[in-house]
Amino acid sequence: MHPYIREQLSQRAAWSQPKPRKAPFTLEMFQALSRYLRSQPDGLDSFLTKQYAVYDWMRLVSSQVLGFQNTLKLALRPKRGIIQSLKRRMRVLGQGKLLLSSAPASLSLHRTTNPFLFRLYTGIT
Amino acid sequence: LKGRVTSVHLHFRFDKSPRNFSIRKFCSTNDPILDPLAAAVSCIHRADLLGIPAWEPIAAFGTLSTYSFLRDLHITTVMQKTSIWAYPNPKHEMRLQIKCIVPHSNRITAAVALKLGGASDEEIAFRLHWLVGSVPTYLRECFSQVGTVIQQALTGAYHTSL
Numbered sequence: 001m002h003p004y005i006r007e008q009l010s011q012r013a014a015w016s017q018p019k020p021r022k023a024p025f026t027l028e029m030f031q032a033l034s035r036y037l038r039s040q041p042d043g044l045d046s047f048l049t050k051q052y053a054v055y056d057w058m059r060l061v062s063s064q065v066l067g068f069q070n071t072l073k074l075a076l077r078p079k080r081g082i083i084q085s086l087k088r089r090m091r092v093l094g095q096g097k098l099l100l101s102s103a104p105a106s107l108s109l110h111r112t113t114n115p116f117l118f119r120l121y122t123g124i125t
Numbered sequence: 126l127k128g129r130v131t132s133v134h135l136h137f138r139f140d141k142s143p144r145n146f147s148i149r150k151f152c153s154t155n156d157p158i159l160d161p162l163a164a165a166v167s168c169i170h171r172a173d174l175l176g177i178p179a180w181e182p183i184a185a186f187g188t189l190s191t192y193s194f195l196r197d198l199h200i201t202t203v204m205q206k207t208s209i210w211a212y213p214n215p216k217h218e219m220r221l222q223i224k225c226i227v228p229h230s231n232r233i234t235a236a237v238a239l240k241l242g243g244a245s246d247e248e249i250a251f252r253l254h255w256l257v258g259s260v261p262t263y264l265r266e267c268f269s270q271v272g273t274v275i276q277q278a279l280t281g282a283y284h285t286s287l
Contacts, residue, residue: 020224020225021222021225022225022226022227022229022230022233023219023222023223023225023226023230023233024230024233024234024237024238025204025207025226025230025231025233025234026211026219026234028211028212029204029207029208029210029211029219030158030159031158031211032207032210032211033203033207033210034157034158035210036207036210044174044189045188047171047174048171048174048175048186048187048188048189049186050186050193050195050199050203051203052167052171052186053168053171053184053185053186053195053199054186054195054199054200054203054204055203056164056167056168056171056184057164057168057184057195057200058200058204058231059158059159059160059161059163059164060161060164060165060168061231061232062159062231062234062235
């Protein structure tokens with residue numbers, strides 16, 4: 001078969017219905033959702049709602065656009081108590097799954113007490 | 126926890142980049158909304174309150190007696206409802222394309238915001254864990270639709286990250 005015809009057939013075979021376009025979730029929408037949550041009565045019931053969970057999920061996922069610090073190999077030992085309690089709940093961000101799943105040592109929370117190490121670690125003065 | 130937790134390490138379990146399982150450190154941005162540290166702590170705290178077992182996903186909601194994990198349908202519903210709150214005018218550009226707001230819209234937002242802020246395709250791919258070749262595809266999906274109002278809103282998101 002002529003290469004041109006073969007390419008044409010190949011392209012036709014690979015064609016599929018274009019997927020619908022996606023609109024961005026704008027900052028104004030974030031603000032609107034934040035306003036809605038703030039208008040709800042304070043308390044556990046509000047915090048456990050679907051709206052609040054979606055809000056947290058979205059801003060966590062959107063954090064990729066935010067500046068981040070590359071991890072240095074300088075590990076600061078987490079404090080016991082509440083930090084350790086949180087560390088037991090370390091999670092992995094599962095982007096394709098729309099869920100956050102867990103794995104030890106994947107999400108670590110650090111608390112620094114030494115200002116010099118803190119600056120070295122985070123670059124924040 | 127406010128003031129005690131200074132950073133959070135996110136382990137990206139799976140993505141479309143050649144650097145799967147990378148770990149990146151995020152510090153607080155002190156932004157009232159777009160603060161990854163506050164969001165992570167909030168997710169973990171909610172999981173604790175719901176009594177979710179340690180090895181289960183933590184993106185969940187419910188009551189103290191029962192809970193459900195977040196699914197794309199839940200997220201889409203809330204996002205589209207939020208669009209109505211943000212843009213009450215039914216003829217607004219964003220209201221007309223409300224069906225185009227899906228969970229992936231977050232990533233579109235990130236890509237467009239970075240692009241509007243002057244980021245290169247390589248930087249966008251690095252930040253969003255994509256292949257460089259995928260960036261133009263994502264931008265093409267929505268970049269041409271971004272009007273002035275949306276551009277301002279997205280640029281605001283980018284500036285917040287600086």
